Amino acid sequence: MIIRRRTLLAATAAAAVASPALAQNYPRRAVQLIVAFPPGGSTDVGARILAAAAEKDLGQPITVVNKGGAGGQIGFTEVARARPDGYTLGFLNLPAVNTIILDPERKAAFNVDSFIPVINQVLDPGLIWVKGDSPYKTLADLTEAARKAPGKISACTTGILSDDHLAILMVQEAAKCEFRIVHFDGGAQQISGVLGGHVDCAFDNVGGVFKRVQSGEVRGLAVTDSERSKFLPNVPCTKELGMPTVISSSTRGVGAPKGTPADVVKVIETAFLKAIKSPEMLQKMDAVGLALKPMVGAEYAKYYADTQAQAKKYTEWALKQR
Amino acid sequence: MEALGHLLQGFAAALTPGYLLYAFAGCMLGTLIGVLPGLGPAAGTAILIPLTFSLDATGAIIMLCAIYYGAMYGGTITSVLINVPGEAASVVTCIDGHQMAKQGRAGSALGIAAIGSFVGGTLATVALVAVAMPLASLALKFGPAEFFALMVAGLCLVVGLAGNNMLAALLMTVIGLLFAMIGVDPVRGAPRFTFGIEELYDGVGFVPVVMGLFGVAELLLAAEKRQTHMVEAELKSWMPTGAECRQSVGAIGRGTVVGFVLGLIPGVGAIVPTFMAYVLEKRVSKTPERFGKGAIEGVASAETANNAYANASMVPLLALGIPSSPTIAVLMGAFIVNGITPGPFLFKEQPQLVWTVIASFFVGNALLLILNLPLVGLWAKLLKIPFSYMCAGVLIFCVIGAYGLKQSLFDVWVMLGFGIVGYLLRKLDFPIAPAILALILGPMMERSLRTTLEISGGSFAIFLDRPVALGLLAVPVIVIAFLLFKPRSLAPLRESDIE
Numbered sequence: 136m137i138i139r140r141r142t143l144l145a146a147t148a149a150a151a152v153a154s155p156a157l158a159q160n161y162p163r164r165a166v167q168l169i170v171a172f173p174p175g176g177s178t179d180v181g182a183r184i185l186a187a188a189a190e191k192d193l194g195q196p197i198t199v200v201n202k203g204g205a206g207g208q209i210g211f212t213e214v215a216r217a218r219p220d221g222y223t224l225g226f227l228n229l230p231a232v233n234t235i236i237l238d239p240e241r242k243a244a245f246n247v248d249s250f251i252p253v254i255n256q257v258l259d260p261g262l263i264w265v266k267g268d269s270p271y272k273t274l275a276d277l278t279e280a281a282r283k284a285p286g287k288i289s290a291c292t293t294g295i296l297s298d299d300h301l302a303i304l305m306v307q308e309a310a311k312c313e314f315r316i317v318h319f320d321g322g323a324q325q326i327s328g329v330l331g332g333h334v335d336c337a338f339d340n341v342g343g344v345f346k347r348v349q350s351g352e353v354r355g356l357a358v359t360d361s362e363r364s365k366f367l368p369n370v371p372c373t374k375e376l377g378m379p380t381v382i383s384s385s386t387r388g389v390g391a392p393k394g395t396p397a398d399v400v401k402v403i404e405t406a407f408l409k410a411i412k413s414p415e416m417l418q419k420m421d422a423v424g425l426a427l428k429p430m431v432g433a434e435y436a437k438y439y440a441d442t443q444a445q446a447k448k449y450t451e452w453a454l455k456q457r
Numbered sequence: 458m459e460a461l462g463h464l465l466q467g468f469a470a471a472l473t474p475g476y477l478l479y480a481f482a483g484c485m486l487g488t489l490i491g492v493l494p495g496l497g498p499a500a501g502t503a504i505l506i507p508l509t510f511s512l513d514a515t516g517a518i519i520m521l522c523a524i525y526y527g528a529m530y531g532g533t534i535t536s537v538l539i540n541v542p543g544e545a546a547s548v549v550t551c552i553d554g555h556q557m558a559k560q561g562r563a564g565s566a567l568g569i570a571a572i573g574s575f576v577g578g579t580l581a582t583v584a585l586v587a588v589a590m591p592l593a594s595l596a597l598k599f600g601p602a603e604f605f606a607l608m609v610a611g612l613c614l615v616v617g618l619a620g621n622n623m624l625a626a627l628l629m630t631v632i633g634l635l636f637a638m639i640g641v642d643p644v645r646g647a648p649r650f651t652f653g654i655e656e657l658y659d660g661v662g663f664v665p666v667v668m669g670l671f672g673v674a675e676l677l678l679a680a681e682k683r684q685t686h687m688v689e690a691e692l693k694s695w696m697p698t699g700a701e702c703r704q705s706v707g708a709i710g711r712g713t714v715v716g717f718v719l720g721l722i723p724g725v726g727a728i729v730p731t732f733m734a735y736v737l738e739k740r741v742s743k744t745p746e747r748f749g750k751g752a753i754e755g756v757a758s759a760e761t762a763n764n765a766y767a768n769a770s771m772v773p774l775l776a777l778g779i780p781s782s783p784t785i786a787v788l789m790g791a792f793i794v795n796g797i798t799p800g801p802f803l804f805k806e807q808p809q810l811v812w813t814v815i816a817s818f819f820v821g822n823a824l825l826l827i828l829n830l831p832l833v834g835l836w837a838k839l840l841k842i843p844f845s846y847m848c849a850g851v852l853i854f855c856v857i858g859a860y861g862l863k864q865s866l867f868d869v870w871v872m873l874g875f876g877i878v879g880y881l882l883r884k885l886d887f888p889i890a891p892a893i894l895a896l897i898l899g900p901m902m903e904r905s906l907r908t909t910l911e912i913s914g915g916s917f918a919i920f921l922d923r924p925v926a927l928g929l930l931a932v933p934v935i936v937i938a939f940l941l942f943k944p945r946s947l948a949p950l951r952e953s954d955i956e
Contacts, residue, residue, distance in 0.1 A: 173783065174503040175790030183506075183790075201503065202863070204659030205641040205648075212655055240647035244655060289912055295646050317911040318644050320904065323780050327723050330777070331597035333912060347778070350802040422796050 171210025173203035188410035215245035219394035234296035255388030258428035261359035278310035302383035467812030483523025491531015541672035546727035553755030577765035593776035606929035613933030633892035637899020665872035673876025705757035712761030720769025734762035
């Protein structure tokens with residue numbers, strides 16, 4: 136809550152200084168949406184679907200600009216530094232934003248207060264998966280093996296301090312086992328790594344692999360959520376498997392740089408909310424396996440703060456192991 | 458046989474006027490993207506994705522694929538004419554292609570590139586149809602350890618074959634590797650050698666560096682010589698001569714094989730096959746001293762490998778759903794946006810679509826040849842423009858290209874800075890290609906080595922356990938030992954160098 140109050144204060148203060156007429160005729164030109172990951176990935180696909188839908192309601196084109204690299208740091212920095220006039224928005228990936236801030240080695244040029252969380256679009260829960268013909272049939276098989284031979288079973292992430300990395304740490308804590316953690320660069324490398332037999336299991340998100348699970352090419356062991364995913368109704372969730380502390384996901388939404396006037400934020404929120412709630416959005420997102428989770432205002436701000444708190448504990452762990 | 462039936466149905470669909478038009482438009486747009494430096498295939502395809510939204514899924518995919526290999530060809534044109542590689546895979550083409558242009562043989566270079574691209578692309582697609590599924594699964598055995606070994610072998614071969622300039626080539630490789638270290642640590646995430654400059658977090662941009670080292674340096678050299686034209690020789694040829702074609706046959710064949718095999722392995726990227734094919738060609742040539750001075754085999758091998766790679770890299774995408782390069786990742790994103798998820802299930806779920814797209818690869822490759830051969834003369838004529846105009850034009854072209862890549866002015870300064878570095882290196886007769894290869898391979902090498910060690914728990918013994926990796930690591934050792942102990946038998950090689 137503290138964060139929300141602070142951002143609100145900052146926003147109102149800036150609004151008072153900035154031209155008060157800004158919101159009345161906002162937007163007058165095209166709006167840039169910075170995506171901190173390269174084109175083609177789940178984040179980019181979701182952002183492009185959203186941008187195409189929301190520009191109708193906003194009345195101006197929304198251009199997606201990919202500024203990938205350094206696990207999102209390049210793009211997030213750009214958003215934080217952009218002029219807070221509503222014409223540059225950013226796609227915020229949580230907890231990627233949080234862990235970059237929390238890792239002192241990253242020397243991030245932004246902090247939690249650099250962004251106003253405007254509206255969330257996607258909540259893509261984590262998925263623990265193995266090869267289709269793997270001997271591990273359940274999550275218990277996997278954690279049992281990792282407990283008997285600590286540090287021998289390899290588990291791969293999509294990058295250091297990604298939500299997948301945190302999920303491995305959560306499973307290790309809950310099941311009292313130890314994996315050999317291998318950091319890959321994105322989901323495509325995980326697939327070649329696991330299918331090629333180079334690593335034993337992978338931690339990714341539902342959206343990236345659900346088609347492969349459906350076809351039987353890979354086996355989903357658990358969704359790291361408190362309920363099952365609608366895309367994988369046969370894969371149990373960690374809560375029902377007795378690991379209620381293993382809750383990890385990647386959420387993606389729209390943020391604005393600190394200081395963007397509150398009334399402009401409201402215009403953006405309204406346009407994007409309408410787009411996210413449209414039936415076409417649901418249909419398109421279902422096709423790519425991304426679950427919608429609209430959150431605005433105080434709810435999204437609280438989620439942002441909670442993610443920061445949860446990420447803090449596991450990031451500190453990860454840093455100790457480094 | 459079942460595959461053949463499907464393919465014939467695919468052809469029937471791909472040859473309908475609508476799809477033919479999409480393939481044609483894609484080839485045109487792609488060539489344009491390839492010509493514009495900075496706007497590489499990945500960025501170009503991403504920008505054009507919305508264009509395909511109004512088409513049906515098959516049409517959209519046909520058009521995007523055509524854009525992709527059109528771009529892979531287009532980069533050749535600027536490489537040959539003005540020594541500016543339009544995209545990464547054309548770097549090698551600059552080495553001999555621009556020399557050919559300087560001798561008045563721009564037409565031959567562009568012609569053989571078009572022919573080689575066609576042959577390489579078509580043969581790779583034939584192989585794709587025949588062996589896609591089994592080979593794709595086999596390629597997965599190629600893990601991080603093998604990947605690292607392949608990169609080391611590639612770098613060592615380039616240095617080892619540098620002839621009498623071996624020390625200079627080694628030095629340039631190390632400098633390239635040092636520059637490759639700039640940016641965020643691929644595993645820990647900590648910034649290195651960035652001096653607090655945010656633009657350097659993602660490393661030194663490869664495209665601005667290459668445009669500087671090749672293009673801007675070339676302009677500086679030409680300006681210093683007070684040239685009246687970019688290329689002073691009379692235009693001697695519009696088309697490759699019979700003799701030139703005969704010289705290139707072997708190179709095209711070998712380039713196809715190298716491009717296809719490396720295209721199967723996810724993550725190799727387009728530039729490695731072109732370098733490998735070039736080095737191989739120089740190695741088997743009876744007259745390796747001609748390389749770097751306008752050898753048509755050099756252009757033929759690199760350009761063939763480039764397009765064979767482009768088509769072969771569709772194998773891991775279609776058969777496994779694994780994008781093997783940034784451009785393919787964009788294509789995959791476009792597939793997904795159009796409601797198609799590539800992967801093994803795709804062949805089962807939507808055979809009609811897959812085979813139509815594969816048939817369109819053949820059609821696209823043929824269209825590209827038809828489109829480009831008549832234009833070769835027109836392109837070559839550009840060289841007749843007086844240097845004063847050409848120089849300004851090329852410089853504007855390079856600045857826009859460097860800026861357009863990431864909309865960053867920083868990249869423009871990087872390009873100009875490396876232009877001066879490139880000029881000095883050329884004056885001092887240092888080879889540039891090894892530095893560029895090292896700059897590209899450096900990050901991949903580092904990441905694969907570190908991933909390998911994460912998998913093995915820090916033990917280097919993993920390289921001994923894996924025969925393919927061990928074999929690949931043995932190649933440079935053998936080559937270097939051979940060079941050290943039998944220098945006389947390789948005398949002709951020492952005359953020349955990779956540049």
